[in-house]
Amino acid sequence: DQQVKQNSPSLSVQEGRISILNCDYTNSMFDYFLWYKKYPAEGPTFLISISSIKDKNEDGRFTVFLNKSAKHLSLHIVPSQPGDSAVYFCAASVLKKFYFGTGTSLTVIP
Amino acid sequence: DGGITQSPKYLFRKEGQNVTLSCEQNLNHDAMYWYRQDPGQGLRLIYYSQIVNDFQKGDIAEGYSVSREKKESFPLTVTSAQKNPTAFYLCASSMPGQLNNSPLHFGNGTRLTVT
Secondary structure, eight states: OOSEEOOOSEEEEETTSOEEEEEEEOOTTOOEEEEEEEOTTSOOEEEEEEETTOSEEEETTEEEEEETTTTEEEEEESSOOGGGOEEEEEEEEETTEEEEOOOEEEEEEO | OOOEEEEOSEEEEOTTOOEEEEEEEOSOOSEEEEEEEOTTSOEEEEEEEEETTEEEEOTTOTTEEEOOSBTTBOOEEEOTTOSOOOEEEEEEEEOOTTOSOOOOEEOOOEEEEEO
């Protein structure tokens, strides 16, 4: 049973605009949430994370929002750049086990 | 340069043969993990280890085995009992320590093809 879900397999955005990637989870015990970026045939690269005691964390162009009541996580990238084109995975952790979504392929169009 | 090294990058085996995937880290991380990625699916946890000489099954451990004799190394053996072994395998580590929240750091993966 998929505890972390990314319902949009793909997303296309114009360069300079905002990219919003979404993630839903089912386990209310998750206490740590993360976003990873992945290129083909490479390992995922950590982007940004948020603890369950916060609702927002920002790092440069990347902001993660957490809505615990809705069990929803989102990643905002602004402004989007062509180099942001990749697959993005959200992940959630409880008791040091990490669960991943199925990924969203982001394409930033120049 | 600290990091996680997985070798080889590509591996080919005949059905019925066991194969061992290597994972070494020099980050001094306590915890290590093995994940598998299949097309259209997320990363699924095979095994993980929080300390040396101890490891736990993940969600899809059947047909796999691991060992953790050294802090730096966490090899994964794909046995002939694994029904669908062809996949992209990812090793990761983290330093939970006294920090409850610490991200996973991944290697670059091994693509295993079994025919």
